[in-house]
Amino acid sequence: MNEPQKLVPMDKEQTELYRKRQRSRNKVLGIVLLSFAVLFFAISIVKITAQTGGAG
Amino acid sequence: MDTGQTLPLPADWRDFFALTKPRVMSLVIFTGLCGLLAAPGSIHPVIAFTAILCIAVGAGGAAALNQWWEADLDAGMKRTAGRPLPAGRMDRTSARDFGFLLAGGSVFTMGLGVGWLAASILAISIFYYAWIYTVWLKPRTPQNIVIGGGAGAFPPLIGWVAVTGDITLMPVLLFAIIFMWTPPHFWALALFVQTDYAKVGIPMMPVVAGERSTRRQIAAYAIALLPLTLAPWWIGGAGAIYSWSALLLGLVFVALSLKVGVRRSVPGDGMLPEKRLFGYSILYLFVLFGMLVADRLATVQGWQ
Numbered sequence: 001m002n003e004p005q006k007l008v009p010m011d012k013e014q015t016e017l018y019r020k021r022q023r024s025r026n027k028v029l030g031i032v033l034l035s036f037a038v039l040f041f042a043i044s045i046v047k048i049t050a051q052t053g054g055a056g
Numbered sequence: 057m058d059t060g061q062t063l064p065l066p067a068d069w070r071d072f073f074a075l076t077k078p079r080v081m082s083l084v085i086f087t088g089l090c091g092l093l094a095a096p097g098s099i100h101p102v103i104a105f106t107a108i109l110c111i112a113v114g115a116g117g118a119a120a121l122n123q124w125w126e127a128d129l130d131a132g133m134k135r136t137a138g139r140p141l142p143a144g145r146m147d148r149t150s151a152r153d154f155g156f157l158l159a160g161g162s163v164f165t166m167g168l169g170v171g172w173l174a175a176s177i178l179a180i181s182i183f184y185y186a187w188i189y190t191v192w193l194k195p196r197t198p199q200n201i202v203i204g205g206g207a208g209a210f211p212p213l214i215g216w217v218a219v220t221g222d223i224t225l226m227p228v229l230l231f232a233i234i235f236m237w238t239p240p241h242f243w244a245l246a247l248f249v250q251t252d253y254a255k256v257g258i259p260m261m262p263v264v265a266g267e268r269s270t271r272r273q274i275a276a277y278a279i280a281l282l283p284l285t286l287a288p289w290w291i292g293g294a295g296a297i298y299s300w301s302a303l304l305l306g307l308v309f310v311a312l313s314l315k316v317g318v319r320r321s322v323p324g325d326g327m328l329p330e331k332r333l334f335g336y337s338i339l340y341l342f343v344l345f346g347m348l349v350a351d352r353l354a355t356v357q358g359w360q
């Protein structure tokens with residue numbers, strides 16, 4: 001079994017960099033997930049319209 | 057005294073993006089789009105966008121898996137040492153999970169949004185690149201590029217199938233064209249980065265069979281490619297715009313390949329003909345497939 005690696009606490013600058021990296025990743029992931037939801041909504045509308053022959 | 061490390065920094069999102077090989081992806085998107093636009097029939101723009109997105113994301117997933125598997129080899133080559141994994145900007149597990157996520161997500165979305173035949177071919181293409189080429193062929197045989205070229209040949213086939221829903225001779229020909237184009241394209245590159253591949257023990261053709269044999273094969277593939285690119289016209293799948301373009305582009309490709317094929321490099325000659333052939337091969341494929349779309353549009357408009 002691997003020995004758990006000893007971690008030393010980060011200083012203020014390192015913590016800031018860590019948080020900044022996390023925030024930018026979160027933002028991009030949020031945009032990707034939102035786009036995915038919009039895409040699936042659009043696909044659903046197209047499929048439903050095609051099945052009903054565009055009738056309202 | 058204990059010398060520990062701080063918590064490793066999470067990889068930057070730009071490194072995840074770099075893992076998808078965006079430059080290769082642009083060619084994949086283009087050929088996939090051309091297959092989609094050249095196919096007879098119509099497709100809703102949203103579904104067309106989904107198909108191209110899935111082709112691109114699937115290719116990105118396969119590229120990420122390729123880099124996960126080859127991280128050690130990449131570290132030994134100048135051209136690839138700066139990639140996120142060998143440069144130490146990302147851990148291997150993240151790259152692997154990211155690759156599987158993109159691959160699975162793209163196939164699933166293609167199946168639900170576009171159709172399961174297109175999704176199946178996409179899944180085969182990802183498996184072909186990530187396993188058959190990367191894991192199996194590349195380290196074993198100098199024919200790796202020839203057979204592995206099939207991986208890059210799938211996008212126009214998938215684009216076409218997304219529109220028509222079935223596989224006919226025409227998309228298979230588009231597949232065959234990229235398949236035959238890959239060896240001269242890649243071996244031209246392998247000739248001027250030969251020392252790198254030799255260093256990490258990858259059996260690229262110039263390393264195993266020698267430069268002379270590789271040069272002859274480049275010329276042979278380029279000559280064989282010319283009639284193949286004219287086949288869409290012979291079977292009635294394309295008109296005059298495509299055929300004349302394919303002939304002219306192909307003749308230049310053959311001329312540049314013959315120049316590479318008959319010459320012998322000397323140390324310090326800069327490998328200019330090889331670099332020129334490599335650059336032209338990319339332009340060639342872009343213009344050839346662009347002309348296929350232009351030909352289709354002209355036919356639909358009744359201009360030919």
